[in-house]
Amino acid sequence: MERRNYRTNVWVDWCPGCGNFGILTGIYRALEELSLDPDRTVIVSGIGCSSKIPHFVYANGVHTLHGRAIPFATGIKLANPELTVIVHGGDGDLLGIGAGHFVALGRRNLDIVVILHNNGVYGLTKGQASPTLPLGVKTKSLVEPNIQNAFNPIMLALAAGYTFVARSYAFDTNHLKNIIKEAVLHKGAAFIDVLQPCVTFNDVYTADFYRKSVYKLEDDKAWDPYVRKPEEAQEKMLRAMEKALQQGEKIPIGRFYVNPFVSTFEERISQRLKAYPGLNPSNSVIEVQGEPVVNQKNFEKIFRDFIIETQTL
Numbered sequence: 611m612e613r614r615n616y617r618t619n620v621w622v623d624w625c626p627g628c629g630n631f632g633i634l635t636g637i638y639r640a641l642e643e644l645s646l647d648p649d650r651t652v653i654v655s656g657i658g659c660s661s662k663i664p665h666f667v668y669a670n671g672v673h674t675l676h677g678r679a680i681p682f683a684t685g686i687k688l689a690n691p692e693l694t695v696i697v698h699g700g701d702g703d704l705l706g707i708g709a710g711h712f713v714a715l716g717r718r719n720l721d722i723v724v725i726l727h728n729n730g731v732y733g734l735t736k737g738q739a740s741p742t743l744p745l746g747v748k749t750k751s752l753v754e755p756n757i758q759n760a761f762n763p764i765m766l767a768l769a770a771g772y773t774f775v776a777r778s779y780a781f782d783t784n785h786l787k788n789i790i791k792e793a794v795l796h797k798g799a800a801f802i803d804v805l806q807p808c809v810t811f812n813d814v815y816t817a818d819f820y821r822k823s824v825y826k827l828e829d830d831k832a833w834d835p836y837v838r839k840p841e842e843a844q845e846k847m848l849r850a851m852e853k854a855l856q857q858g859e860k861i862p863i864g865r866f867y868v869n870p871f872v873s874t875f876e877e878r879i880s881q882r883l884k885a886y887p888g889l890n891p892s893n894s895v896i897e898v899q900g901e902p903v904v905n906q907k908n909f910e911k912i913f914r915d916f917i918i919e920t921q922t923l
């Protein structure tokens with residue numbers, strides 16, 4: 611298989627030592643080993659330090675609006691289901707302003723990968739507390755300890771309906787690369803919570819802290835996150851939630867829950883619109899000589915199942 615190169619010569623302007631470098635390495639290695647076609651791979655991000663990542667990967671990239679990467683990615687995937695779509699965002703971006711979209715993607719189970727750069731702070735805007743920073747924790751740019759509770763991204767992803775839910779650590783690029791590869795191959799909404807040290811603003815959850823606290827779920831031979839028949843989905847979900855509640859001194863990384871039995875959004879749409887995905891919008895003519903056209907034939911084929919005979923009163 612042809613080995614592809616996703617690396618660029620662009621100056622990567624994160625602070626020296628930032629965990630985002632580990633995540634970038636993980637994504638390079640995963641895409642290279644999967645040998646995905648860069649022309650058919652799309653990296654979508656919101657706004658934040660983490661969201662600069664589309665500029666650094668040699669593939670299609672869209673650097674969108676704060677909190678809105680998932681709606682952009684949803685549109686891209688629905689318009690052309692043949693693309694591999696990967697969303698990157700910070701904890702503020704995906705779980706603060708973008709939390710509603712994060713939940714909606716889980717409910718749809720659209721075949722997209724979401725990679726959370728979880729650093730506990732709003733890095734780009736100088737270190738305010740993010741939704742993953744626990745109550746009472748005082749990082750160096752907070753005047754007082756954090757006044758709000760954190761929420762657990764793994765618990766939220768499980769409750770929302772993501773069918774591949776995992777966590778990794780930015781500086782264990784081998785582990786991260788393997789999880790990203792599996793998430794890309796999974797059919798359905800995949801979520802990876804990546805613990806990411808921010809050397810400039812988070813002096814509590816540092817690389818040193820994670821080196822001591824992180825352990826791998828896969829080291830426990832009895833741990834099996836895969837739903838192997840639909841009847842065991844609930845039991846596996848409960849076990850995943852129990853593991854997700856482990857925080858503080860011992861933080862599990864690895865796969866929490868993988869359920870291949872839930873229909874994807876693309877499959878659900880195909881059931882209603884028989885012509886989809888073959889006649890998806892990306893395969894339709896939209897302009898001729900610079901003029902927009904409504905391709906009546908395609909339009910009718912796509913929507914014929916929705917046409918309702920109306921009666922004139």
Ligand SMILES: Cc1ncc(C[n+]2csc(CCOP(=O)(O)OP(=O)(O)O)c2C)c(N)n1
Pocket residue numbers: 657658659660661676699700701702703704727729731732733734735740
């Ligand atoms: C609508 C809107 N509100 C607020 C901002 C300001 N803003 C830019 S990035 C950001 C948060 C970044 O934090 P996070 O998403 O955790 O990313 P990080 O920088 O930590 O990677 C905020 C609040 C904005 N750009 N747009």
Ligand code: SF4
Pocket residue numbers: 623624625627628629630659660729733734807808809810811
């Ligand atoms: S502010 Fe933090 S998250 Fe942003 S580039 Fe610097 S170390 Fe990384």
Ligand SMILES: [Mg+2]
Pocket residue numbers: 658700701702727728729730731732733740
């Ligand atoms: Mg952040």
